[in-house]
Amino acid sequence: MKQAILAVLTLLVAGLSAPSHAFSRSEPPQLQSPGNGAQVATFGPILVWALPESVVTQLHLQVNPANNDGPGLDLIVSPAPAQFALPAPPAWFGLLPDMGYTWRVRVSDATTAAGADDPSWSDWSDSWVFRTPALSGTSIGGVSPQIGAVAGSLQPSIVWSDTSPSGWYYEIQLSKDPEFGPNAFLYAELRHGALTSPPRSYAVPSQFPLEPGLRYHWRVRPRVQGDGSPAAWSPVFNFMSPGASAGGPGGPGGRARAQVTAILSGDSIEVNINGLRQRVRYLGITAPSAVPPECFGAQAAARNSELVEGQLVDLERDSTDADASGRLLRYVYLDATMINAQLVSEGFARVVSSASDTRNRDVLLQKEAEARSAARGLWAACSLAAPQ
Numbered sequence: 001m002k003q004a005i006l007a008v009l010t011l012l013v014a015g016l017s018a019p020s021h022a023f024s025r026s027e028p029p030q031l032q033s034p035g036n037g038a039q040v041a042t043f044g045p046i047l048v049w050a051l052p053e054s055v056v057t058q059l060h061l062q063v064n065p066a067n068n069d070g071p072g073l074d075l076i077v078s079p080a081p082a083q084f085a086l087p088a089p090p091a092w093f094g095l096l097p098d099m100g101y102t103w104r105v106r107v108s109d110a111t112t113a114a115g116a117d118d119p120s121w122s123d124w125s126d127s128w129v130f131r132t133p134a135l136s137g138t139s140i141g142g143v144s145p146q147i148g149a150v151a152g153s154l155q156p157s158i159v160w161s162d163t164s165p166s167g168w169y170y171e172i173q174l175s176k177d178p179e180f181g182p183n184a185f186l187y188a189e190l191r192h193g194a195l196t197s198p199p200r201s202y203a204v205p206s207q208f209p210l211e212p213g214l215r216y217h218w219r220v221r222p223r224v225q226g227d228g229s230p231a232a233w234s235p236v237f238n239f240m241s242p243g244a245s246a247g248g249p250g251g252p253g254g255r256a257r258a259q260v261t262a263i264l265s266g267d268s269i270e271v272n273i274n275g276l277r278q279r280v281r282y283l284g285i286t287a288p289s290a291v292p293p294e295c296f297g298a299q300a301a302a303r304n305s306e307l308v309e310g311q312l313v314d315l316e317r318d319s320t321d322a323d324a325s326g327r328l329l330r331y332v333y334l335d336a337t338m339i340n341a342q343l344v345s346e347g348f349a350r351v352v353s354s355a356s357d358t359r360n361r362d363v364l365l366q367k368e369a370e371a372r373s374a375a376r377g378l379w380a381a382c383s384l385a386a387p388q
Contacts, residue, residue, distance in 0.1 A: 026122040027052040029059075029105045036128040043095045043132060043166045044088030049105050049125065056080045056107040058114055060121065066100040066226030076114070080107055093168045093194060097135040098228035102127050137221035137234035139164040145239035147324055151216075154209035154241055159201045160220050160234070168193050169223040172202045176276050178217045178236060178326055183275050190223060212243025215278075217326055238326035255333075256315045260308045265290055266300025267349055268327065269308060271315070281327040282340045283318055283357055284364050287349040288378060295382035300348040307339055308332065318357035331360055341367050347377020350384070 033048040034040050047061070059080035063073035071094040073086065086095065095101065104127045110120040143159040145151045158174065173180050174187035187208070193200040204210060217238045221231045258271035258278070266287025269280050287304070288297035315330040322328050332339040338360065343349040345367040353361060372379045 026054045026056050026107050026109055028122045028125045029107060031103075031105070031125050031128050034128075034130045036126075037131070039131045039133070041133065042088060043097075044086055044091075045130060046083055046085045047103060047105075048083040051080060051082055051107065052122070054109065056109050057111060058108040060106050060108070060116070061103070062105075063101050063103045065096065066102075066228075069226040070096045070099065076116075078113075089166055089168050090194060093192070095132050096169060096225055096228070097132055097166070097222050097231065098224050099226040100129045100131050100228075102129050104128070133166070134224075134228075134231065135164055135167055135222040136232045137219070138232060139167065140220050140234035142218075142235075142237035147237055148239065148322060148326075150240045150242055151210070152242070154212065154243075155204045155206050156210070156239075156241075157198070157201050157203045158218055159198055162193070162200060164222075167222045170200070170220050171223050172218065172220045173233075174202075174204070174216060174218040176211070176214050176216055178238070178279065179277060180217070180219070181277070183277060210241040212241055214241050215239070215322060215326060215328075216241060236326065238322070240321065255317075258313055258315050260311050260313055263301060263305040263309050266297060266304050266343065269304070269332070271313070273315075279325075279327040280315060280330050280332065281323060282343070282349070283320075283329040283331050284352060284354065284360060285340050285344055285349040286352045287343065288382070296348070296378040299377070299381075300343070303346065303348045304339075304343065307342065308334055313339070316359075318359045320354070320357050329357070338363070340364065344368050345371055345376075347371045347375075347379050350378070 029049040029051055031049050034045060057080060058076060058078040061073065061075045061077070061084055063086065065072055073094065075084070086092070104124045106122045106124045108114040108118060108120040108122070110118060114120050139162055141161045143161050145156055158172065170191050170193050172189050172191060175184050177184040180186060187204065189202055191202050196202070210216060215238055217236050219233045219236050221233045224231050256273055258273045260269050261272050261277065262270035264270055264279065267282040267285055271278055271280055287300040288294035290297040290301040311334055314333040315328065316333060317330055320329050340360070341363055344351060344364055351364045351368045371377065378384065
């Protein structure tokens, strides 16, 4: 849901409390810096103008975001200054990134506090625009839940860090779909990072708890409004919701049926599981890369495509559910054939041993020994060290 942000800062000078009267109108100030259309370097820019030669007692400054979409500044101050430094976070959570802000000033020679409609105010100066710096989600890191960990509840608090001191307003997305597409429920929220508890966090609402036993993916970026362009997202972080595993019932040996929707490489695929897209890495093996090209990488990807593209397959898990990138780690079966073993047997992949995932290790090692002895595939085409 979108949070409305309104911030109006008004400063009236102590001691100027009597009603204002009509005084002679002064010439408007002349804006000097930052130049019209300038890109400022910080979120606390100094606005500078030249006051008229006549005596002035008060100054009225306005700073408005593009399309009035975000916090603005409306300030009356005395004595009239020739510049003003906009407070940067955390003194003022005002300016948003990559946005245009229009600013102007006017002056009064009234000796009593002049309200906004007082006739003693000069005309407004010209209106100039400055643009704030852009921010990126690349400065954002995942804190909790830890990557790949099981959350403590179905309504966890998601917490992130930000190495940029200027970031304070954020977009967050959370979904079962690693692509954050329309095939799964999408949590999409805006959060003022300084007001949440803990700071920079989002709590999954109790009325929309996570589904148990599923891998969830989340990302964050600085919020841009008005005339700005959306910021780049942070890396995608992932965690498991508590409950039964989504990769198949009963832990190791559990299976799930899936439709192969894309071939990603010689040892990885994209599948559809009950309407949810998931990336799957073949467990226990590694194939040469096609991009960037490695010896026999293109052939491995082509053979993987011949075997399973568009097919209904069964995904069998071992002890490890997923890797750090959120890809499910699975033995992939087409009918009774384990594709992991077939790729190794034909010389399109090698075995990668794991201390925790041993369910099919002996079978895979046997297939690799046979392929190497017969000089199949990559064992003939590539210079390879002996398997460990």
